[in-house]
Amino acid sequence: MHRLRALAATVSLGILSIGAPTPIRAEPMPDIIYPETRRDDIVEDHFGEKVADPYRWLEADVRGAPDVADWVARENAVTESYLADLPQRARFEERIRAFMDFERFGLPVKAGKRYFYTRNTGLQPQAQLFVRHGLDGEPRLLLDPNAWAKDGATALDAWEPSDKGHYLLYSVQDGGSDWRILRVLDVKTGEPLADEIRWAKFTGLAWVGKEGFLYSRFPESEEGAAFQSLNYNQAVYFHRLGTAQTEDELVYTTPDHPDYGHTAQVTQDGRIAVITSHVGTDARYEVRAIDLAHRKRDGWKTQVLVTGFTDDWKLVEGSGQNLWYVTNKDAPRYRLVSIDLSARAPDWTELVAERDDILERAGIVGDRLVLNYMRDAASHAEIIGLDGSPGRTLTLSGIGTASGFRGRPGDPETFYAFSSFNCPAAIYRLDLSTGQSKPFAQPSLCYDPDAYLVEQRFYQSKDGTRVPMFIVRSKAVAKAGKAVPTLLYGYGGFDVSLTPSFSATRMAWLEAGGAFALANLRGGGEYGREWHDAGRRENKQNVFDDFIAASEYLIDEGIAKKDGLAIQGGSNGGLLVGAVVNQRPDLFAAAVAQVGVMDMLRFDRFTAGRYWVDDYGHPDREEDFRILRAYSPYHNIRDGADYPAILVTTADTDDRVVPGHSFKYAAALQAADLGDKPHLIRIETRAGHGSGKPTDKAIEEGADILAFVAQWTGLALPDDVKDVHKNKD
Structure with a gap:
């Protein structure tokens, strides 16, 4: 067992403001003793190299493995005791709660004359779903997920009203799992229908008129294997309302290719169903169309539109026999195309050519196309004609992220959200005829967003590549010009673009005088296909180099204290960390390191892990193995080096990146001689990879993380706070 000496400080409570900090008073705490962890003698030969895996037993599902459950309980006891005594833990929890306590709305969806939207009053565990008859109608509560589970961990996931809004199809997520249960509600009466769908995962929700819907599911898992077994043989089914799931019609499957996945969409006019197939996580698809008008005659007969799994194809919308798509075929930064399925030889017609900016998505609203572009990881939008004729630019409020723009042909309006690091999402209604935007829902805040500075800077990576990074500080901190404790976040993978977004946890960090930075690393989608390719498989080291260069830039520029830089990332970002x-x-x-992929030699053996070979490569192929072995976090811990303080976080119901990754990594950290700083693991119960987490759990996790980071970066409390322990009595 390894011992570490932790520093204690008095816990303080008061109004945090930017001012002269009070140094944390170091006082000795009792030694922290890591729980004993069994080491097994597992050594395997990989292409002539002997690789040990002593903690493989920790891969077992907690629910069926008493020894793993016992290890989790002992690790949590140590971690919880340590975090509870951190000097700023209570204050950060209070401030995160305050920053989260505002009314939040989701984007409205119009169906017939009804408007559907989510709303959270502030600190409710889950957002509720409301409906209005007419834009100014009285809100009526349709679904309240807060009544579904005592611990608030059962969430409303996706939802979709039928064409005229008579029915609502929705999916339920329990305990953070990727598995979904589909249910249907009669909107007029508010009463649930008897219909229930199980074993749905990675599914779309697509109505076929009012008679039923299309969805994707996997075969039922073997008993006890639902949270770990690999996902194969996904298929699209049609469920007719009022029937049992056993009577659902098989629409599309590929039994000769069990590794293919399939999702279904239906155009707003209900004429065409589109089946999009994929192999892994890469945005490379095959596309097929089904003419629903001829379904009684032809059944679920498909028309092939795209084959080969070579390019990205994002359905914009359809009208009659016409479909519009955003694609990167022959355009790494995307272009807009259309196709007429009724033509004798249907072919793609370019409407908007590729530009320097990334065309992220598009939507058809009324008789216009709304194009959503990204420039240097920030959003801007444009409205054009359906034939691609020039229109006008939609002005957005500074550096931020715009999302939404959903609608249908004939609609006079659409809704969009705009958010940034210093301001949560505000919802706007856009009148297509005038181009004018008016607020639909704006948050009432407990702070002044203008007190914070959002910058975008560019730095050079190891090989000279120019990489963008957002830096957020209070204007008072920026004006003072002194280096401060800084939290750097990154992801760098799977074509995912990190754009400005609001976080109550980050705001609590900024308010306390820290700086926050977000680096747009290679491997993401910020600059299209080339940027993604430059950070995956044999190029994965570029992502790590980009992150290291971002860290050095923050220190060299006097933004981050040399001994006060912390890094954070989740999932693929946990691997990065x-x-x-x-x-x-x-x-x-x-x-x-949150819910990270930490064992790069076995990631493809669990749940959705097999999809990730697109970004990581195949561990069972020697060329890929050599690359993976070189950076796998679990296998490259440097015994004898002086490591930073590390907090690993995961959850027992994470069936995306199974918690065994984090368990093994944490056990290996604790067994190695890495210096005196703590290397702890925080394991949440009744939670998954992140989505669906109730508000209280999110606040508690955020407070734990910030208190831990503050302790080891030297973020000190201001002078005007009081000792919370002294006030307890």
Whole structure:
């Protein structure tokens, strides 16, 4: 067992403001003793290299493995005790709660004369779903997920009203799992129908008139294997309202290719169903269309539109026999095309050519196309004619992210949300005829967004590549010009673009005087296909180099304290954190690795892990193995090096990145000689990869993370706070 000496400080409570900090008073705490973890003698030969895996037993599902459950309980006891005594833990929880306590609305969806939208009063565990008859109608509560489970961990996931809004199809997520249960509600009466669908995962919700809907599901898992077994043989089914799931019609499947996945969409006019097939996580698809007008005659007969799994195809909308798509075929930064399915030889017609900016998505509203572009990871929008004729630019409020723009042909309006690092999402109604935007729902805040500075800077990576990074600080901190404790976030993978977004946890960090930075690393989608390809498979080291270069830039520019830089990332970003800590442990004061992919030699053996070979490669192929072995966080911990303080977080119901990754990584950290800083694991119960987490759990996790990072980066409390322990009595 390894012991570490932690520093204690008095816990304080008061109004946090930017001012002269009070140094944390270091006082000794009792030694922290990590729980004993069994080591097994598992050594395997991989292409002539002997690789040990002593903690493989921790891969077992907690629910059926008493020894793993016992290890989890002992690790949590140590971690909870440590975090509870951190000097800023209570204050951060209070401030995160305050920053989260505002009325939040989701984007409205119009169906007939009804408007559907979600709303959270502020601190409710889950958002509720409301409906209005007419835009100014009285809101009526349709679904309240807060009544579904005592712990608030059962969430409303996706939802879709039928064409005229008579029915609502919705999916239920329990305990953070990726599995979904589909149910149907009669909107007029508010009463649930008897219909229930199980074993749905990674599914769309697509109505076929009022008679039923299309969905995707996997075969039922073997008993006890639902949270770990690999997902194969996904198929699209049609469910007719009022019937049992056993009577559902098989619409599309590929039994000769069990690794293919399939999702279904239906155009707003109900004429065409589109089946999109994929192999992995890469945005490379095959597309087929079904003419629903001829379904009684032809059944679920498909018309092939795209084959080969070579390019991205995003359905914009359809009208009659015409479909519009955003694609990167022959256009790495995307273009807009259309196709007429009724033509003798249907072919793609370009409407909007590729530009320097990334065309993220598009929507048809009324008789216009709304194009959503991204420039240097920030949004701007444009309205044009259906034939591609020039229109006008939609002005947005500074650096931020615009989303939404959903609608249908004939609608006079659409809704969109705009958010940034210093301001949560506000919802706007856009009148297509005038181009004017008016607020539909704006948050009432407990702080002044203008007190915070959002910048975008560019830095050079190791190979000279120019990489963008957002930096957020209070204007008072920026004006003072002094380096401060800084939290750097990254992801860098799977074609995912990190754009400005609001976080109550980040705001609590900024309010306390820290800086926040977000680096747009290669591997993401910020600059299209080339940017993604430059950070995956044999190029994965570029992502780590980009993140290390971002860290060095923040220190060299006097933004981050040299001994006060912390890094954070989740999922693929958790892998990022684990890899760069191994490569440059000297650079960081603290690291937070959340739900990370930590064993790069076995990631493809669990649940959705097999999809990730597009970004990572195949562990069972020697060329890929050599690359993966070189950076796998679990396998490259540097015994004898001085490591930063590390907090690993995961959850027992994470069936995306199974918690065994984090369990094994944390056990290996604790077994190695890495210096005196803590290397702890926080394991949430009744939670998954992140989505559906109730508000209280999100607040508690955020407070734990910030208190841990503050302790090891030297973020000190202002002078005007009081000792919370002294006030307890």
